[in-house]
Every structure is written in structure tokens, then in C-alpha cells.
Amino acid sequence: MSVEALSGTTPAEQLASKRADVPGMNWSKVGWTFAIIALVYGAHRVYMQQMAFTVGLDYFEPEFQIYWMPLFWAQVVVGGLAFFGVNGYLWMTREKNPEAVTPRDELGRYFGLLLWVFSFAVILGVLGSFATESDAAWHQVTIRDTDFTPTHIGLFYFALPALIIAAVGLFMYAKTRLPQHADKYLVPLGIALSGPILILPTVGYNEWGHTFFYAEELFGAPVHWGFAFLGLALLAVGGVVVHILARMGSLIQEIQDEAKV
Amino acid sequence: MAVTETTEVRSSALGLRLERHVDWMIIIILILIIGAASGFTLAVTMGDWEYWVDWKDRRFWPLVPPVLMMIFPAAVLGITWTKLRIPFGATFAVFSYTLLKWVSLYFNFNVFAGFPMSMVWQSTFIPLAILLDATIVITGSVFITGFVGAFLWGVLMYPVNWVMLAGFHEPILYNGxxxxxxxxxxxxxxxxxxxEYVRMIERSTLRSFADTVVPLTAVFAGFLCVLVFYVSWAAGTFLCRQTWVKKV
Structure with missing residues (x-):
């Protein structure tokens, strides 16, 4: 008796059914994630382009209080709500029984982790490149008056909190969904994610230093060297990538072996 | 048997599809993270020496950028070579940095602040990164790669950028x-x-070392690059060790 007669389906159909269950990368989610981040930061950037040199040069001007400080306060409120909302959701929907997660589910969750790492990477691209050097360019043509400048509002109070939300969300996702992370911590992941968080005290030191003993804004000046911790900590992303590749490779192998049976 | 063979072939295709998904995501993620992390680190350390054309002097520009620029390529090459046997980690790191840096320079310094692009172009490190990668491919030795490849990275930084810089060093008689x-x-x-800062630097070089400032600086940069290569390689490989802890 043939296989088709026993199961009612052809081997090709059985295989197609198994393939349909196997999770892969959801490319539309990747595209949407990128589009949303690009759209939000792009809108912020267009606003800065239009308003920074016209109504953003002096904190003590009434225009600054109309066009820039409401944006600052809105960012603080939205950032706070997003932080607690995202992490609260991840905690409330956590996996209660990590031992029962099947290899297929775990593989799907690792693709979810990749999406979180991708979000973190895109926001880091915004912060580490565009937002930081917009501040460098700004300081070369204007004199600092207070800690609140248009580029600081974009960098320290928008891009940096967004990166911290992505970093903590990534950590929470791994901790609450991935069985290997349920009862222990991956050191390279902790080091990599500590960079964005520990940059906050550096921002404090930077503003304090610029206020009291170093008014210039040469970006290579010693007062800025503490910021380098963010970039250097991200060298540990190599360890996270090695972990993801090793675990996902192992899960893919398990699923392939399962499909052969 | 026939069914088993078909399933094996198709399940390999399934595995291949999933692995391709992972590969593409990792490549995109690494370009963004390495490009942004290195760009950010270098902006707050070598910063202005890297892009202002009038900061590309003979004493600090051939020294500060190549030495600090070595950190990420060496660390990334350490990870890709030891863990994945990929021999182009340094070129990948420099390519990622270059890509994001050019976009940033254009939008921030040109579009936002109004400086001409000819004034804020970044140095190129891609030939040096290819040289570093080629050294490890040819020799297979970390020690020789550091000793030769990293030394050449520092020594050759000025010559590989000279084609772009030479025109900006043309003399001009301006108001006498x-x-x-x-x-x-x-x-x-x-x-x-x-x-004022740049003028101070240039003045100090005019009477130094019989005007052979660049070769002297390049050799010193080469030695420092060797040191930074080994330290960064060690840091990169150390940080990718799979260490787990139960408590924090």
C-alpha cells in the first residue's frame, strides 16, 4: 500500500504542510518596523531642519518655548509611557512554562528576537550616526546657551530614550520568551545592552562639564570620551550574534530531523 | 526509499531557506550596529580630525584617525575569523562605518548646517581594511596580521588618502x-x-624634524595601530565568549 493511500495525502503535500508550520522571518514586519522608525525620525528631522535655525537658537526667546519645549515634554511623556507599556506587555504575556516550548515555537521566537535586534539596530543607526552628528554640526555654527538645544532635544530626549526602550524590550523579550534565557543571563547580551543605559550618566556628566568648565564643543574633546562606552560595549553584540547563530542553527537542524521522520 | 530521498532533499531546502533568512537579518543588523557603534565611538574620540578638510594636517590627522579607527575592524575581524572563518571582517566593519558616515555627513553637515561637501569629506580606510584582511588570509596568523597588516594600516593611511587631499593643499596667495x-x-x-586650534598644531610642526613630519607620524601611527589591533582583537574575541550567569 502506498504512502498516499495510508495518509490520504501525497508526500509532497505532507511536506508542504510541515513547511507551512515552520516559522521564518516575517519580512513584512521587518519592512513595517523600518518604515515606522524611519517615518517618525524623518518627521522629527524635517521639523528640526525647518525650525532649528529659525526659532531654536535661543532658549530664552519666547519662540523657543512655543516650538521646542512642548516637543521636549511630549517626548518625555510618550517615552515614559512607551517604556512601561512595552515592557509591561512583554512581562504580562511572558511564557509561564519554558520547558514546554517546542523547537518550532522556539525558532519562531528567535526570529522574533531578530526583529527586536533589528529595531534596536535601526534606532542605533539613527542615534549613532544622524542624531549625534546633527548635534556636532549644530555646535559648529551656534554657541550653546543651555542644555536644551534643538539637536539635544532630538538626540538626548528622543533618540536615546528610544534606544533604551528598544534595548530593555530586547532583553525582556529574550528573558520572557526564550527557554535558554529563562533562568540565566547571557553576559555578552548584558554588556551590549548596558551601553545605551549607562550613557545616561554620561549625558549628565557631559552637560555638567559643558556648563561649568568646557564651553567648546570639539567632539573629540576629553569631556566626550565617556560616550565612547556606548560604542565599545556594543562590541559584545558579536557574542549575541554567535549565540543566535548557534541556537538557531541547532533548532533548524532539529526541525529538519523531525521532517525526515 | 524514494520518499525518504525526496524528503531529505526537500528538508535540506527548508533548512537552507531558514538559514538564508537568518543570514540576511544578521547581515543587515551588523551593518547598522557596526556602522553606528563605530561612527558614534569615533565621533566622540577622533571626531573633528576625521572630516574637516582643514583639520587634515600632517601631525595629528595621520595619527589619531588610523589608531582609533583600528578598534572596530580589528575586533570584528577577531570575531568573524575565530568564530565563523570569514576573512573580510575588517572590510565589512569599515564599509559599514563608511556607509553610515557618508549619509550622516551629507544630511548633517551639508543639508542641515550648510558646509560644502568638499569641506567635510571623510578619510577612506577601505584599502587599509582590505590589506588587513588580505594579510590574515595569506598568512593565517593573528600575530603576523597585527605585526604587518596593522603596521601598514597606520603607515599607509596618508598615501591612500593623498589623491583626495592633494588638491586641497595647493598654495594660494590670499591678501599677501x-x-x-x-x-x-x-x-x-x-x-x-x-x-585657532588648527593653526596652533600647524605652527608647531614647521620647525620639527626637518619638515619630515608625515613619515615620522606615519611610523608612530603604525606602531600604535599594532598595539590597538592586538588589544581590540582580544577584546572582540573575549566579548563573544558564550558566558552565562545565574544571578546578577
């Missing part, structure tokens, strides 16, 4: 003063605190 084209651009575009 002899200045370079780069100097003139620096004077025309007033910045907060830069020109």
Missing part, C-alpha cells in the same frame, strides 16, 4: 598670506573654536 586651499575654506566658514 600664503595659505592652502583647505586653510582658506576653514577661514571662510567660521566655526566655533576650530581655526
Amino acid at each position: 598670506e600664503l595659505v592652502t586651499a583647505a586653510d582658506l575654506m576653514g577661514f571662510e566658514y567660521i566655526r566655533t573654536g576650530l581655526p
Whole structure:
């Protein structure tokens, strides 16, 4: 008796059914994630382009209080709500029984982790490149008056909190969904994610230093060297990538072996 | 048997599809993270020496950028070579940095702040990264790669950028003063605190070492690059060790 007669389906159909269950990368989610981040930061950037040199040069001007400080306060409120909302959701929907997660589910969750790492990477691209050097360019043509400048509002109070939300969300996702992370911590992941968080005290030191003993804004000046911790900590992303590749490779192998049976 | 063979072939295709998904995501993620992390780190350490054309002097520009730029390529090469046997980690790191840096320079310094692109172009490190990768491919030795490849990285930084820089060092007689084209651009575009600092640096080099400032600086940069290569390689490989802890 043939296989088709026993199961009612052809081997090709059985295989197609198994393939349909196997999770892969959801490319539309990747595209949407990128589009949303690009759209939000792009809108912020267009606003800065239009308003920074016209109504953003002096904190003590009434225009600054109309066009820039409401944006600052809105960012603080939205950032706070997003932080607690995202992490609260991840905690409330956590996996209660990590031992029962099947290899297929775990593989799907690792693709979810990749999406979180991708979000973190895109926001880091915004912060580490565009937002930081917009501040460098700004300081070369204007004199600092207070800690609140248009580029600081974009960098320290928008891009940096967004990166911290992505970093903590990534950590929470791994901790609450991935069985290997349920009862222990991956050191390279902790080091990599500590960079964005520990940059906050550096921002404090930077503003304090610029206020009291170093008014210039040469970006290579010693007062800025503490910021380098963010970039250097991200060298540990190599360890996270090695972990993801090793675990996902192992899960893919398990699923392939399962499909052969 | 026939069914088993078909399933094996198809399940390999399934595995291949999933692995391709992972590979593409990792490549995109690494370009963004390495590009942004290295760009950010270098902006707050070597910063202005990397892009202002009038800061591309003979004493600090051939020293500061190549030495600090070595950190990420060496660390990334350490990870990709030891863990994945991929021999182009340094070129990948420099390519990622270059890609994001050019976009940032254009949008921030040109579109936002109004500086001409000819004034804020970044140095190129891609030939040096290819050289570093080629050294490890040819020798297979970390020690020789550091000793030879990293040394050449520091020594050759000035020559590989000279094609782009030479035109900006053309002498110009300006109001009775002899200045370079780069100097003139620096004077025309007033910045907060830069020109005096650069003039101070140049003045100190004129009477130093019989005017052989660049070769001397390049050799010193080469030695420092060797040191930074080994330290960064060790840091990169150490940080990718799969260490787990139960408590924090």
C-alpha cells in the first residue's frame, strides 16, 4: 500500500504542510518596523531642519518655548509611557512554562528576537550616526546657551530614550520568551545592552562639564570620551550574534530531523 | 526509499531557506550596529580630525584617525575569523562605518548646517581594511596580521588618502598670506573654536624634524595601530565568549 493511500495525502503535500508550520522571518514586519522608525525620525528631522535655525537658537526667546519645549515634554511623556507599556506587555504575556516550548515555537521566537535586534539596530543607526552628528554640526555654527538645544532635544530626549526602550524590550523579550534565557543571563547580551543605559550618566556628566568648565564643543574633546562606552560595549553584540547563530542553527537542524521522520 | 530521498532533499531546502533568512537579518543588523557603534565611538574620540578638510594636517590627522579607527575592524575581524572563518571582517566593519558616515555627513553637515561637501569629506580606510584582511588570509596568523597588516594600516593611511587631499593643499596667495586651499575654506566658514586650534598644531610642526613630519607620524601611527589591533582583537574575541550567569 502506498504512502498516499495510508495518509490520504501525497508526500509532497505532507511536506508542504510541515513547511507551512515552520516559522521564518516575517519580512513584512521587518519592512513595517523600518518604515515606522524611519517615518517618525524623518518627521522629527524635517521639523528640526525647518525650525532649528529659525526659532531654536535661543532658549530664552519666547519662540523657543512655543516650538521646542512642548516637543521636549511630549517626548518625555510618550517615552515614559512607551517604556512601561512595552515592557509591561512583554512581562504580562511572558511564557509561564519554558520547558514546554517546542523547537518550532522556539525558532519562531528567535526570529522574533531578530526583529527586536533589528529595531534596536535601526534606532542605533539613527542615534549613532544622524542624531549625534546633527548635534556636532549644530555646535559648529551656534554657541550653546543651555542644555536644551534643538539637536539635544532630538538626540538626548528622543533618540536615546528610544534606544533604551528598544534595548530593555530586547532583553525582556529574550528573558520572557526564550527557554535558554529563562533562568540565566547571557553576559555578552548584558554588556551590549548596558551601553545605551549607562550613557545616561554620561549625558549628565557631559552637560555638567559643558556648563561649568568646557564651553567648546570639539567632539573629540576629553569631556566626550565617556560616550565612547556606548560604542565599545556594543562590541559584545558579536557574542549575541554567535549565540543566535548557534541556537538557531541547532533548532533548524532539529526541525529538519523531525521532517525526515 | 524514494520518499525518504525526496524528503531529505526537500528538508535540506527548508533548512537552507531558514538559514538564508537568518543570514540576511544578521547581515543587515551588523551593518547598522557596526556602522553606528563605530561612527558614534569615533565621533566622540577622533571626531573633528576625521572630516574637516582643514583639520587634515600632517601631525595629528595621520595619527589619531588610523589608531582609533583600528578598534572596530580589528575586533570584528577577531570575531568573524575565530568564530565563523570569514576573512573580510575588517572590510565589512569599515564599509559599514563608511556607509553610515557618508549619509550622516551629507544630511548633517551639508543639508542641515550648510558646509560644502568638499569641506567635510571623510578619510577612506577601505584599502587599509582590505590589506588587513588580505594579510590574515595569506598568512593565517593573528600575530603576523597585527605585526604587518596593522603596521601598514597606520603607515599607509596618508598615501591612500593623498589623491583626495592633494588638491586641497595647493598654495594660494590670499591678501599677501600664503595659505592652502583647505586653510582658506576653514577661514571662510567660521566655526566655533576650530581655526585657532588648527593653526596652533600647524605652527608647531614647521620647525620639527626637518619638515619630515608625515613619515615620522606615519611610523608612530603604525606602531600604535599594532598595539590597538592586538588589544581590540582580544577584546572582540573575549566579548563573544558564550558566558552565562545565574544571578546578577
